[in-house]
Amino acid sequence: MVDVAVLMGSESDRAIAHRVSNVLDNSKYSYDVQVISAHRNPVELEEYIKQSDAKVFIAIAGLSAALPGVIASKTGKPVIGVPVSAKMMGLDALLSIAQMPPGVPVASVGVDNGANAAHLAIRILDLIP
Template identity: 45%
Template sequence: MNQVGVIMGSDSDYKVMEDALKILRQFELDFEVKISSAHRTLARTLDWVKAFENQGGKLIIAGAGLAAHLPGVIAGATILPVIGVPLSSGPLNGIDALYAIVQMPPGIPVATVGVGSARNAALLAVQILALQDQKLSLKVKDYRAQMAGDIAAKDEALQKKLSE
């Protein structure tokens, strides 16, 4: 069963959204990936959302640029948590997408990460799923400990370099 759905409006979004897939693989989560548009293939998008929900999916990560309606349209079609990833494109470099995703109307929330932050979207998904999965929770704690260790090692190397 795929716990996480990852959807994007165009194949050009894959380069950024691939960072989310790497994290999901690292945490050994089952996922599915879809290209579908809120504007150009609305019925197809909504059909996928319902099918994903019906097969037991737990949450959706949706990447979108420009008007960035995809995460909001999906959130309006399901009660599953939706994490929006604003993608940098067009003359506003993703700021338009950020505003479009973060400014959802009351009652239809979309969690939003920074522009191009598919990695953080996946980490947020992992943390949400870890609330009901002790093994996954331990993996998150180990991941955080590894990050802390990496920073400590980098500081130690810097301090050594500065003292030479």
């Protein structure tokens, strides 16, 4: 059982994932970290989401950053997206993550800002008595 599921689209996003876990380590919440690409491992991703009992998902991705949106389309839990500056200063990832269609919400934080994804998750989890 974990409170937060932290997924990254590629092993190259690991440094940003560390910024997430560094903040969560100083909280009372547990978490699980996985590397699963929305585009390259769609089946594994779907299975992970289905079996996970995480209350909040954090999805880290660069480029066309589909990971947060795909997760949000397959769970009813809050999904936080972290755009990574792999190319184009992260503008591509930021727009891919923030500009979701109505009905499938993703909470975008700033480019490479794994810390704020964790802080936002903590604020959400703190609402649960």
